[in-house]
């Protein structure tokens with residue numbers, strides 16, 4: 001298990017986080033991890049995953065994994081291929097890549113078979129209550145309406161829902177995200193029991209991603 005609090009930057013498919021930019025951004029994360037000793041990971045797109053994993057030693061997650069095994073599954077993201085490319089785990093059911101419950105159950109099992117850590121995303125406390133039964137390694141709570149906001153975050157707008165998800169998580173560590181844009185957001189969520197953070201735009205789109213990341217980490 002990774003050390004908590006865990007800070008994960010989701011590179012999504014932002015232009016600033018693709019190809020050579022992905023490697024540059026990953027190296028910036030590694031530098032901050034080395035300078036601060038904080039637990040920092042990244043979630044990169046499947047195409048860049050191998051190159052990024054070879055360039056850094058911090059944990060690298062995939063952003064999605066399909067419920068498939070070796071075989072005739074054209075176009076699918078194979079868990080074994082992610083593992084061999086250097087992924088430590090994967091996000092599943094991100095708001096931008098939702099899965100129905102049956103597919104999700106199968107994808108979690110396939111990921112586990114490949115020893116991939118599973119970060120299961122949920123949009124609400126109600127959904128979290130159901131998804132806890134699937135026993136992921138982490139639950140990631142992100143209210144979709146706040147994703148990408150630079151002024152409103154899950155911590156500022158919905159602290160009570162963070163507390164609810166933590167309370168019903170049966171000990172599964174809860175990562176929070178959506179609109180996290182200032183160190184205060186981190187402090188609030190930590191007080192409410194969050195074990196980590198999933199952040200994208202505030203770092204990837206920043207003019208100075210290293211400083212943006214350091215400012216968040218200082219709040220630990």
Ligand code: G3P
Pocket residue numbers: 010094142146147148149177178179180198199200201202
């Ligand atoms: O997975 C992270 C995410 O969806 C939050 O995005 O841009 O609101 O930090 P953002």
